[in-house]
Amino acid sequence: MEKIKPRTLSGFMELLPAAQEQMERIMQTLRETYALYGFYPLDTPVLEASEVLLAKGGGETEKQIYRFQKGDTDLSMRFDLTVPLAKYVALNYGQLTFPFRRYQIGKVYRGERAQRGRFREFYQADIDIIGDGQLDIINEAEIPSIIYKTFSRLGLKRFKIRINNRKVLNGFFAMLGLSDKASDVMRTIDKLEKIGPDKVREILTEDCGATSEQADEILKFITIEGGTQGILEALKGYEGKNETLDQGISELTTVATYMEGFGVPADHFEIDLTIARGLDYYTGTVYETTMLDHPEIGSICSGGRYDNLAEYYTDKKLPGVGISIGLTRLFFVLQDKDYLNQNPPASPADVMILPMTDEVGPAIELATRLRDNGIRVQLHCEKKKFKAKITYADKLAIPYVIFMGEDEIKNNVVALKELATGEQTNTGFDEALARIRDGLAARAAGTVILDR
Amino acid sequence: MEKIKPRTLSGFMELLPAAQEQMERIMQTLRETYALYGFYPLDTPVLEASEVLLAKGGGETEKQIYRFQKGDTDLSMRFDLTVPLAKYVALNYGQLTFPFRRYQIGKVYRGERAQRGRFREFYQADIDIIGDGQLDIINEAEIPSIIYKTFSRLGLKRFKIRINNRKVLNGFFAMLGLSDKASDVMRTIDKLEKIGPDKVREILTEDCGATSEQADEILKFITIEGGTQGILEALKGYEGKNETLDQGISELTTVATYMEGFGVPADHFEIDLTIARGLDYYTGTVYETTMLDHPEIGSICSGGRYDNLAEYYTDKKLPGVGISIGLTRLFFVLQDKDYLNQNPPASPADVMILPMTDEVGPAIELATRLRDNGIRVQLHCEKKKFKAKITYADKLAIPYVIFMGEDEIKNNVVALKELATGEQTNTGFDEALARIRDGLAARAAGTVILDR
Structure with a gap:
């Protein structure tokens, strides 16, 4: 018989048995840790009707979607776990009890250009807390605790959870009269660590339409130093000038205050006013998590607070807060940087x-x-x-x-x-x-x- | 903003939180039980190159495949976990150690006609033991032990594992001179329970080309009674007439002999000579598992011994034995027939x-x-x-x-x-x-x- 050459698609992770056993152990640790915080497990289909999955429409993502016709139906493979969650909550609103806390570990699909360490099929491990109309700030303070517990239980030691608050940034930009340019400014300062202050100033003045004075104010603001307490102290000097800014400072203070009670050591947590996160829908606390010895790989766990989870499906106001771990990429990095514990080696039997x-x-x-x-x-x-x-x-x-x-x-x-x-x-x-x-x-x- | 009506595709199971928690508990029990028997976990992509996944080609299955083009690539979503396993073993042959024991719990896709209790996306939970060139009969005897342990740990009590051996059937048909009609005869007797002996005799003589005497012989053979020991005793009377039949009787006897040692109670196990399983590639022991109070739902765990796992990809002879649980359908049945324990009710927190x-x-x-x-x-x-x-x-x-x-x-x-x-x-x-x-x-x- 003529043979077909067996192969696995490029950009699709397929592990050898011992490595898969380690991956499995990581997933089991995530399940157990998320469960400690009272989250329901959730599972949604990989395939959805395209008009539902792409309700938001447009954008860079749409080109990457695995989308096809089967019979009369226009189908798409999910590209994240957030849109399916929004659909799920809107669809089952009457049968859910809020705040609704769920975790989901599942595969998502993006037809990106294949390159080393980039995957077209990859696991995301998400948690979200969804409120009905409102959601208390304590939920935002609880998230770093979950991040800390998760990575600690996996055995990671040298990492830091960095937080900011979108209201602080938005309020500050409004105070400067830059509200209409907030998105562009936010995207620019997010790059500070990568491109340095001079380049940031250049983009702010030349592309974002800020004056030289405004650029200076922004740079001064986002580079405030002094650790958590020092930054909160310095922020007090900005109070009373803009309502949104005041609310942001108050929220940031609350979140920082409860870190110790939530079991997050001071050296695993910091406020970083440059963090903006790319996505437009974050409205409050935002989170990033970096490996201290490998900042070049970027954030290994990110997320934030948003006001309207399911606005494309329902008029109900459903604010929430969530984070996501890109598990497949994380596993690749752990393998690549030799972080996986080989002692004892993974084994299928005792x-x-x-x-x-x-x-x-x-x-x-x-x-x-x-x-x-x-x-x-x-x-x-x-x-x-x-x-x-x-x-x-x-x-x-x-x-x-x-x-x-x-x-x-x-x-x-x-x-x-x-x-x-x-x-x-x-x-x-x-x-x-x-x-x-x-x-x-x-x-x-x-x-x-x-x-x- | 105009809203998109949220919906989940028909044939795609999406559970409410408490039910999902029960599903999760079932999956965790499967993982733990399979692990007790020394199986590696395995995970393979949902998407494969069509030419690899459909190497076998043709057949009823191909129409059901979710297949599409993305860029230059012809892609298909997996429709079972066996073909991906065959690809995996052929691809990684040099890096695996045999016998290779793996379990996989994953979603598969079949665009079947939608009807109640039928799913287009569903979980299969498979275990397989793959040998390199040969595989001892003890592996076939171990399988019912895994089936028994799995369902017992889930809490199911009234079920029975029924086994047969393809060599017994093939050898018996050869003895009757019906070798060239073996496939048709096998498919017919597999229906005995459903259509009764008269209808089986009719199909055997009118469609399969058996004489009336041959049909009588077949019916007499497959309806031998007397429990495990009685059937084995009766089969001795057929020994010495056909080599394949002799080998089948010997294998069936070995498997039955070790049931007690493997911890399978006598009342949870029986030999049933009518069981053939539809698939042509089974060559030795075959398994079915039925719920005593719901025979109408068919087998909830089936499989068998095969001689060539990966013949479409490699010349290597890779015999194996495996079983599969259709988990999504099983969960649907358990919900539908009120088998899920609501006491204590599932809860996301203590x-x-x-x-x-x-x-x-x-x-x-x-x-x-x-x-x-x-x-x-x-x-x-x-x-x-x-x-x-x-x-x-x-x-x-x-x-x-x-x-x-x-x-x-x-x-x-x-x-x-x-x-x-x-x-x-x-x-x-x-x-x-x-x-x-x-x-x-x-x-x-x-x-x-x-x-x-």
Whole structure:
């Protein structure tokens, strides 16, 4: 038969087994951490009617959409998890209870130009809290706590959550008489870290229509230093001049005040007045998260507060706050920068049982008994040489092997060998189980990320 | 602004939050159970190059494929998890260690005619064990153990795993001189339960080209009764007449012999010689799983042994054995037939903290402390009436509420109320935590399926 050459599409991540096991562990940590904060899991279709998914229309995104016709239906694959959430909340409004807290980990699709570290199919891991008409500021203060807990539980240490508030920026621009240019100015200052203050001043005056004095004011404002307390102190000097600015300062202060109570250490959090986030729909607190040793990869978890989640579908005012982790890209970065913990290595089983006799009944019973006790077991009954079977266990990084020979069966003994140390014990079942459990507990103590 | 009417495509399951939480629990049980048997998790793209995905070509399936052009590329959405597995194994052959055991839970797409209980996007939960050149029969004997453990852990009680062996059927047909009609005969007897013996005889003689004597022989054979032991005993009478038949009888006997050792109770397992499974590529043991009280919904977990997983991509002989659960359809059935355990009801949080003062700092600190202890907590800081907040907890089925008033803050007391009983205790943190943990342990004891 003529063969088709197997291949995986470019821009589509497909991991080898051990790496996939690490990815799985990351996802499980996200699920468990998000659940700690009282979020419902949610799952929505990958395919939606195009007129629903593209309700907002236009823009750069639309060109990237995987869109096609099937029968009479114009279909599109989702390009994020926010639009499907908006649809879901608008559609099920009457059956939901607000504030509605949900997380969703799912694949999204964007036909971007393929390049290293860019994916066309990638996981996003989102959480959002949606209010009905209003949503308290405490929800905005809670988000950094979720970010901190998530990355800490994964094992990441050197990262910082940076926040700002859109009302602070908008209010400040209004105070300067630059309201109608706010979007352009915001996009420009967002680039400060990348292009430097001189280039920012140039763009502000030449492209955004700011005067030289306004540009100076802006640069002075966004580069206020002094840490969280120092910045909040300096912002007080701007109070009383613009209502939006005042509200923004008040919100920023509230969020910062509760960081400690929410368990976020002071050195993992900062106010950064240059952060604007590209998207126009953010209206309050905005978040970015950077790896201190790899600022070049940009934010690994971002989001913010918005006022109208579902304005394309409903008149209901549905304010919310949410963040998103680009999981596939994050995993790529962790692999690429050698952050994944290889000790202990990922393994699909805790124990391999190796029958040494033709009668495999006792080996099967032992496997069943160990599995009933929560131990992950493989039986190796293939017709292969002894050495090949040990090599198999080695390659899969299975930590323990149990040999079942005639003597072991006759004497009802478990011959348990730890491959890493070569140490073998011949004991009863309970002792062997205890030894396995102790070993596994030590292995499980490690995190999936190793941040040296 | 003109609104777009939000909708979800017909044939695409989208669950309300509490139901989604149950679905999530089912998936987590599958992941944990499959892991007990030493399977790697695997994840492959939803989109594949059409020439790769449709390498087998033709057939009824191809019409159902979601296939489209994006730029220069002819793309298709996967319609099962077996073809992507075949591609994966062929592509990564040199980097895999065999036998390769993997599970995959993922969405697949088939543009079938929409009808109640039929889905166009649905989850499959597959496990497969792939050998390199050969694969021992013990792997086929292990599969019913996985099926039994999976459904038992979900809480299903009244189900039966039915097995047969294709070699038994093929060998028997060869013995009768019907080898060239084996496929047609197999498809016909597979329908015995549905259409009855008279109709089967009619199709065998009129459409399959069997003589009346051959039809009698076939009907006599496939309706052998007497339970597992009785059937195996009767099959001995057929030994020595055809090599394939002999091998099939030997394999069936081996698989049946080890059921007890693998922990499958005798009343959850039976040999059924009418089971053929539609797919042509099965070559050994085949499996079906039926709910005793709902035979009409068909098999809820099926699969079998095959000889060539990846013949369209490689010359390597890759025999395997696998099963698949149609998870979306199963969930629909469980909902429809009222099998989902509503006691305790699904809930996104264990505790809701209700601050009764303007200063919410102590409530936040308590939330953080509980979360650090693994308790799922929601803080309710919205500006709403007390009663509305209790209603919120009720609707979300959150079992515990903690009130944080001035007295509680001053005296450092946790006022913990269990909503179901109305019982309130005012204690220190440790005692409150212990009470919550005891309550949650009792709730967690229940399974997601309630089979009365």
